[in-house]
Amino acid sequence: MNYRDAILTAAAGVFAQHGFRGSTTRRIADAAGVNEITIFRQFGSKEALIRAAMQHLTESAGLATLPEIPADPERELTEWSESFIQHLRLRSSIIRKSMSEIEERPEMCEFASDVPRRASNDLCLYLTALKRQGRVTEKFEPKSAAAMLMGAIFGDAMGREMMPDVYPQPKEKAAQMYAQLLLRALGVENGTGKATNKQTKRSKQLSH
Amino acid sequence: MNYRDAILTAAAGVFAQHGFRGSTTRRIADAAGVNEITIFRQFGSKEALIRAAMQHLTESAGLATLPEIPADPERELTEWSESFIQHLRLRSSIIRKSMSEIEERPEMCEFASDVPRRASNDLCLYLTALKRQGRVTEKFEPKSAAAMLMGAIFGDAMGREMMPDVYPQPKEKAAQMYAQLLLRALGVENGTGKATNKQTKRSKQLSH
DNA sequence: TGTGTAAGTAAGTGACTACTTGCATTTCCC
DNA sequence: GGGAAATGCAAGTAGTCACTTACTTACACA
Known part of the structure; x- marks a missing residue:
């Protein structure tokens, strides 16, 4: 044995x-x-x-993937965000501990930074593809936008345990909200939906 | 002595x-x-x-404040974000260490969670005021939007040291970028200008 | 001059830590 | 059934840790 x-x-x-x-x-x-x-x-x-x-x-960590060619940004980004926030939440304790070791054991953080690094790269590529498709009405830097969404997800996963009242409820909808906020910041039209029913759809999703 | x-x-x-x-x-x-x-x-x-x-x-921690009545959202939110990200960056080591103590010494985290809690509350009030002013074209939950900006700032302050290539450059402009992205997500007009009539109508229709 | 307070020195306590040694036992494969 | 590898047990080593005891020094103030 x-x-x-x-x-x-x-x-x-x-x-x-x-x-x-x-x-x-x-x-x-x-x-x-x-x-x-x-x-x-x-x-x-x-x-x-x-x-x-x-x-x-x-x-042993499997990451959700984003398609190389965006088809339905709202759906794809929401699913990816949900998968990512769940990944971080399941590992929040070990992530906090690893992060606090940077000063004393920086080599250990190499392992820990691998997952967010890959995730950030994937997200950046996806946003760049969105931009190249011309489905974006606002000027933006993919890296900033990616950092913003990743940061929101990361902050939620790390901080909700400590200050649950600060974060959106219910926690199962949080990733979706962050993804939608980001898409609106970029001025991305909904992939499958039409412009006319966009607002209706959004208000439905945002209300509880 | x-x-x-x-x-x-x-x-x-x-x-x-x-x-x-x-x-x-x-x-x-x-x-x-x-x-x-x-x-x-x-x-x-x-x-x-x-x-x-x-x-x-x-x-001994002094926090930047947001005005109760928003006048120039882009400027105010950018300055607040810059002040907040600087605060977190100066204390990133101690914040990481404090966060990693939640499991073993939860009382200690009460102190640590005080600053972000107050900051989140301030930001939330500010965004709610913006909404009430009718300068917002999109429907949104202040708490989600606040959590998103705070998360982006927090993630940047905590993670840039470990993975500098993941975050927007230069780091002095990062807070501004996050603030601007958020304002665009909410559909807030730039500068001091007010929302157009059409957009104001839309936001009135959508608000409860 | 006397007294109280904050600080220092020296020595030590018991508990815990990573890690070692030597030897006995189990388990697995051929 | 036998040999090798993996595991267990008991004991121990050298070091560190938070914290204590007993005594001394420095200084402020009355």
Whole structure:
């Protein structure tokens, strides 16, 4: 039997709750149901274990994709935003812990920054394609717009736990609201809908 | 002589760099140029000291204000955003560390969440006032819009250090870009000009 | 001169930490 | 059934941590 995966999973869980310094080898061993020594025999050191756990996590993370050629921006961007905000929410603890390690263990953040980096790049490409299609009435920089949507999603995923009253309710609709706000900032016409029923559709979606 | 303030300042600095567990009383004492025992005599315990340091920080934080009655939305919102992003950037380390303590020391986050909570409330009131003035052509929820701008600013302030290539350049213009994108999402006219008649009608029809 | 207060020095306590060593046990594959 | 690899157990090492005790120094003020 090989406890490697159990240890990696336990390490990720303990790290998410207690951070690097709080992730004692004893705690991880207990969480994995394994003798503390097994950790050192398998991974050599606590630092190597945590690094392996982080890498294991980012490798197993599947990201939603945006089409190369936008067809229905509102639908596509909403779905992507919902998938992304859900991803971040499920990992909010570990993301907070990783971010707080920048000063002391910058290498560890390389792994953590991989997912948002790819997501940002995808989103940027999508917005650029939208622009090239001429479906945008406002001038904008794709990078700024992408950073804005990603920031809104990120802030919601990180902060709602701490200050639930600050963010839109219900939380399941938040991603959609951010996506729609962004599209309006860019002046994007709704892909499938007509201009005449645009407002009706929006007010329906925005009211609760 | 009373070393209280020196210790508080040193504690905040050490905490910002090393987090709670990494903030050893020895490190703090060294940073303050003080004997370790003085810390315990002044504050009783490490936890009480860190808590006092956090409180001291949030109390000394001055926030930019938004006018109760919007006059020049683009200028006002840009200036507010710039002031807010600068505030967050100067404190990004300590904010990251505080956020990562939610699981283990939730009381500490009460202090940290005070500033963004007030900022969000101010922004929300401002956007509501804009809406009531009828200078907005799109229907929107102030809370969602506020969360979006705050999130964009927050994400920029937290993430740029880790992934500078993801965010708009130069960083001094970022806040302005986010503010402008938001105003366009709400359909607010540029500068001091008012909305056109047609748009005003539309917004009146759509508002409840 | 005497007293109170803030600070320092030195030494130590008990608990915890990452990590090691030596040896016994289980499990798996051939 | 045997050998090798993985795992467990017990004990220990050297270091760090928050915090304490007991005593001393410096200074302000009356």
